Amino acid sequence: MRHVHFDLVDSTNTQARRLAAQHPGERVLVTAAEQTAGRGRLGRDWQSPRGGAWLSLAWPMHNAPCTYAAASLVAAVAVVRAVSEVVPECAGRLQVKWPNDLLLSGRKVAGILCEQALGGIAESPATLVVGVGVNVDFDVALFPTELRHPATTLQRESIRPVMVEQVVNAVAACLVELLTEFEADGLSEELVEELRGRLAYVGTVRSFEQAGRVVTGSVMGIDGAGRLVIQNADGEKAFAAGELIAHAADADLNLGR
Ligand code: BTN
Numbered sequence: 001m002r003h004v005h006f007d008l009v010d011s012t013n014t015q016a017r018r019l020a021a022q023h024p025g026e027r028v029l030v031t032a033a034e035q036t037a038g039r040g041r042l043g044r045d046w047q048s049p050r051g052g053a054w055l056s057l058a059w060p061m062h063n064a065p066c067t068y069a070a071a072s073l074v075a076a077v078a079v080v081r082a083v084s085e086v087v088p089e090c091a092g093r094l095q096v097k098w099p100n101d102l103l104l105s106g107r108k109v110a111g112i113l114c115e116q117a118l119g120g121i122a123e124s125p126a127t128l129v130v131g132v133g134v135n136v137d138f139d140v141a142l143f144p145t146e147l148r149h150p151a152t153t154l155q156r157e158s159i160r161p162v163m164v165e166q167v168v169n170a171v172a173a174c175l176v177e178l179l180t181e182f183e184a185d186g187l188s189e190e191l192v193e194e195l196r197g198r199l200a201y202v203g204t205v206r207s208f209e210q211a212g213r214v215v216t217g218s219v220m221g222i223d224g225a226g227r228l229v230i231q232n233a234d235g236e237k238a239f240a241a242g243e244l245i246a247h248a249a250d251a252d253l254n255l256g257r
Contacts, residue, residue, distance in 0.1 A: 001027045001176070010037040013131040016056035017117045020127040028058040029172055033164075038133065041113055042243070051138030051153070053167040056131040057175050063183060065116055065126050069240065070187045071179065072114040073226045075130050076100040077194050078178045079110050082170035083134065087158045095200040097149075098228045098244055102134075103200055107152035110134040130179070132171050136164045149246045187226055196221055201244060206230075210242030219244070 002023060009015055012030040014037075019028045032055075035048035048054050061068055076096045083102070084091035095103045102110035113131040137155035154162045181188065201219045208215045208230055217232030227238035 001029055003029045003031070006030070006032040008032070008034050008036065011035055011039050011131075012054050012056035013039055013113055013115060013129050016058040016129045016131070017115070017127070020058035020060075020117060020129065025060050025125060026058075027060065027176070029055065030058070031055045031168055039113060039131070040111055046111065046113075046133055047143050048133060049138050049142065051136055051155075051164065053132070053134040053136050053164050053171060055168050055171060056129055057172065057179075059128045059130065059179055060125040061116070061128050061183075062125060065128075067186070068114075068116065068128050070226045071128055071130065071182065072100045072112055073187070073195060074178050074182045074191065075112045075114065075132065075175060076102065077191055077198075078174035079112065079132055079134065079171055080194075080198055081178075082167065082174040083110070083154065085174075086166050086170050087154050087162055089159055090154065090157050093157070094198065096195060096198045097200045097246070098222065099226075099241075101149070104152055104154070104157050106150075106200075108135075108149040109152050109154060109157070128179075130175060132175070134167050134171065136162050136167050187224075189224070192222065192224060192226060195226065207245040208239065208242055209245055210239055214245075 009032040012032050016030040034050045035054050038046035038048035040046040079102055080094050090104055093105045097103050100112040101108055111133050115129045117127045135151060135153040137153055140151045143151055202221055204219055206219050217230040220229040220231050223229055223238050227240045229236055229238050
């Protein structure tokens with residue numbers, strides 16, 4: 001796999017799209033020590049100082065682009081596995097805030113941004129870009145206070161130094177493994193089960209926002225297609241896209257601590 005590393009770059013997702021267009025059909029891993037214009041979901045900024053694992057994997061899509069809708073859930077499981085491998089002492093406190101925020105002790109430790117780019121040249125496959133940001137070792141107190149969800153780092157939650165490079169390598173390896181399986185077999189029952197075991201806020205009443213509409217209800221879990229199931233007076237509904245709204249007290253729920 002082609003690997004391009006930047007010391008300083010705007011966004012590894014932006015660069016992965018550019019490099020994918022230059023090297024059609026190739027898998028490209030783009031990493032950076034620092035991003036100046038890191039991008040988050042829903043058009044938000046992503047703070048990316050030194051001390052984080054900032055990486056994007058450009059993945060040529062060999063199936064119809066619409067079949068990759070669940071790729072961000074696959075990526076969430078890959079990041080859970082990678083972090084658990086590098087920092088096993090944190091594994092029990094890792095949760096997924098649907099669809100793909102990683103929480104550690106209730107605070108956000110990693111985010112995932114999946115994008116699709118159409119093949120530029122005739123015959124070249126469209127590309128899925130999976131961007132992953134993991135807060136490894138920096139001072140989260142430097143973050144703006146208006147961040148939607150309280151943040152933490154692996155270093156802060158673990159009992160020993162954590163190397164950025166180790167996290168990057170583990171995330172890249174797990175992504176390649178799980179995306180390969182996903183591309184061949186789709187979203188497996190095993191992966192959905194793993195995700196269910198990690199899902200945050202199950203059994204609690206939450207607000208959920210989709211395209212500007214807010215629904216409040218009990219978080220029931222995810223269905224076989226990875227959609228979030230919410231129940232309220234109107235019955236049960238499964239959502240394929242949207243966002244669970246975090247509560248200010250979430251970071252204090254401190255799972256297992
Ligand atoms: C989110 O939680 O909103 C998603 C954050 C994704 C951040 C990563 S950092 C590496 C890659 N490059 C970007 O510009 N964004 C993703």
